[in-house]
Amino acid sequence: MSVAVRFAPSPTGQLHVGNIRLALVNWLFARSQGGSFLLRLDDTDLERSTAEYAAGIERDLRWLGLDWDRFARQSDRLDRYAAAVERLKAAGRLYACYETAEELSLKRKSLLGRGLPPIYDRAALRLTDADRARLEAEGRTPHWRFLLEHAPVEWDDLVRGPQHFHGRDLSDPVLIREDGRTLYTLSSVVDDIELGITHVIRGEDHVANTAVQIQLWQALGGPVPGFAHLPLLTDATGAGLSKRLGSISVASLRDDQDIEPMAINSLLAKLGTSDAIEARMSLAELAAEFDMAKVARGAPKFDPEELARLNARVLHATPFQAVAGRLQTLGFGGIDAVFWEAVRPNLSRLADVAEWWHVAREPIEPVVEDAEFASAAAAHLPAEPWDDTTWSSWTGAVKSATGRKGKGLFMPLRLALTGRDHGPELKNLLPLIGRERAEARLAGRVA
Template sequence: MSVAVRFAPSPTGMLHVGNIRLALINWLFARSHGGSFLLRLDDTDLERSTAEFAAGIERDLGWLGLDWDRFARQSDRLDRYHLAMEALKRSGRLYPCYETAEELSLKRKSLLGRSLPPIYDRSALKLTDEDRARLEGEGRRPHWRFLLRHDPVEWDDLVRGPQHFHGRDLSDPVLIREDGRILYTLSSIVDDIELGITHVIRGEDHVANTAVQIQLWQALDGPVPTFAHLPLLSDATGAALSKRLGSIGISHLRDEEGVEPMAINSLLAKLGTSDAIEARLTLAELVAEFDMAKVSRGAPKFDPEELKRLNARVLHATPFQSIATRLEAKGYAGVDEVFWNAVRANLSRLDDIAEWWHVAREPIQPVIEDAEFAAAAASLLPAEPWDDTTWSAWTGAVKTATGRKGKALFMPLRQALTGLDHGPELKNLLPLIGRERAGARLAGQVS
């Protein structure tokens, strides 16, 4: 059986790291098994779903490299859900209920007040045809519930291991609202059956839903998929990750924070697994290392600071050939492989390259605290051409001539040449600055 998985976001907002972790794990699982990855937009919430959010979901997945083999929209499949609805009615598994939201709330409060689980009492099953006609005559419109069997529900979860529920402990779910809208529980199962989904990989907050939905799969004569319920991300302190936290949005991380896509992929693929979190430059590497058996049951912690550190490591390891097109698109067409190799170890985000381009190629204000020493150093600048051995030869000559060594030798030279007290190794940066500009800066000139 060929593996088929799906990522099914609702286009009612932008993707965040919690969504992307689920998308990535599904994608890696499919690719590691030679299977297919379906992107399905669950867009039946007409009030909140927008074309803008849908386009944003596709853009974010594409930016991360998570391509899909198949695509579907639930809004294109409404007829399929209505056919399933009618089939469930004919089989007696879908029944009308007439309680208002207020009446249902009172029932739940009453049960909870007696320390009982808030399970629907099935009072609607006792209504006669006359009762239903009277209620509809009063203007009530029914919502429709799925009649669960009081049988054990079991499955072997790829993350949580053996799971067991009993039907009598579950409440009959509402599948159709009073306004006739078919809810996610039904539409999702219809899609999974008809689109051949073999594995459902989602958050552990759906475990109880799975116990209900397995009966629905069976009632619709569909093969029940294999399940994997992942522990949910928490923040760095272990608290629940708030979806309202803008800093965890993929568009924010990309556009505002300058995070590399492979930094996000490298982190989210390994969070909550037995693997160490390390920078990877390609998704192919993550596919080769992926194993669902490595996922633990503990809540993984998402730390933005860890993502920043990983982002720097990704850039430090990125070869020029992999970044050249992006550099040109960002306006850094003059950056060549020599320049990239000289400065990449000092980048936290790609746009940091602008600082070192300015230092190497544009006028700066040098910092000169000892003009006599700077002049002596300038007089010893060797003739060009310069390479990565020039810095060592030059500072050796300056050390001999002035008697300075260590920080007293190197820091004044760095400050004069770059205007800063930190930066790339000067053995690499000095040839980029060049003899003429170096001499002028040592003389205290803006150059």
């Protein structure tokens, strides 16, 4: 059977790095196995789901290069969940419960206070027809629970290894709310069965859900998929990532922080694995290297500084053709391949190109600390055209004429020519500045 996986976000907010790591691992697993990747929007939360968030999810995934082979919306499949509900009722696996949220809370507190697990006591199974009629006459509408079998639940997790649960230690899950809406526990299983999902790859916070859902898969007659539960990302200190931190959303990384998509992919694909974290220039490279066996049990740490370092490395290896259109959008249509090759080793983000465009093409305030030396250097400027050998031949002549060498030779020239004490190699930058600007700057004039 061909591998089929799914990424199933709820369009109730923006995707963040934790979401994207799950999407990426699913995508890489599918591509490494020659399988398919399904994007499914779990949009049945009508109060919080929006078309804007749904469009944002698709935009983020496309920007990262995570294309999907199939697409589904849970809001289009409500009839399938209703059919599954009727099958479970007919099989005696769903039962109506009438406790209010306050009553259930009191039960949980009582159990916890006695040192017992907060497992539902199945009191609703002891209700008579008369009891139910009385409760409904009081205006109570039931929610419906799935009757778990008191039997072992086991699977061999692709990340966590052998997992063991027992039905008697689990609480019968609510599958249908009082308002008739089916919950994730049921709808997700129905979708996975009917859409042919072979592997469910998700966070380790779903391990207990998996134990419950395996019985649900079996009750609905569907094949139980394989599972991989990934440890959850933490921040650089080991604390849990807060969804309130807008800085970890994909939209913020793209629009506010100018991060390259392959920097994000390179980091998240390797976090928490035995592979070294290195810049990769394509998803195909990451897919070729992907192996679920390399995923460790420990919680991986997401460090924005590490992402920034990767971003610089990705830019340093990016060819001009890959950024030409984006540079034009940024207003730098005059940049050509020669300029790009000269400045890209000094870029941390693509927008940094503006600084070096300014230095090479626009008036700057030069820094001339020794006018006599600068004048002597200007006197030895060669005639144009200039190329990447001009810097070496010119500084050699200045060295012979002035006796300067090392930092004492090169730093005053850099300061005069660029107004900065750092930057691209001047053998590459000098031809972009040109003789007229260079001569004026060495004379201390804004040029």
